[in-house]
Amino acid sequence: MSAEPQQIERVGKTGLKVRWNGGHESHYDWKRLRASCPCAVCRPATESSAGKPEEGGVMAPEPPASVSPVEIKPVGRYAMAIRWDDGHATGIFSYDYLRSLCACEECKPDQLMEG
Numbered sequence: 001m002s003a004e005p006q007q008i009e010r011v012g013k014t015g016l017k018v019r020w021n022g023g024h025e026s027h028y029d030w031k032r033l034r035a036s037c038p039c040a041v042c043r044p045a046t047e048s049s050a051g052k053p054e055e056g057g058v059m060a061p062e063p064p065a066s067v068s069p070v071e072i073k074p075v076g077r078y079a080m081a082i083r084w085d086d087g088h089a090t091g092i093f094s095y096d097y098l099r100s101l102c103a104c105e106e107c108k109p110d111q112l113m114e115g
Contacts, residue, residue: 003021015030030069063088079094
C-alpha cells in the first residue's frame with residue numbers, strides 16, 4: 001500500500017506532523033527534513049545502483065540550524081514540494097519517501113533492516 005497522508009500540518013516553528021493512512025503519525029523537524037531533500041542538487045552527484053554514494057559524489061552543504069519552509073504545496077496526489085527560507089526549492093518529497101523518513105521508535109527497526 002502506498003503512503004497517503006490524511007492530514008499534514010505545521011507544528012509551530014519546529015516541524016511538520018503527518019497523519020498517514022492506517023493511523024500512524026510522523027513528526028519531522030525542519031532541519032532533518034531539509035537535510036533529507038531528495039533533489040539532484042542535495043543527493044550525491046553519482047550513486048551506485050544500490051543507492052549508495054560512489055567515490056566522487058558531492059553532497060550539498062549542511063542546512064542552517066534555523067531553516068524553515070516558506071511554502072509547502074502538493075504535487076499531484078503523490079508528493080509535496082517545499083520552498084525553504086535558505087533559497088532551496090527543487091526538492092519534491094514523494095509521500096512514500098517522506099513516510100520512509102519517519103524516525104519514531106516504531107519505524108526505526110524497518111529503517112535498520114533497509115539500511
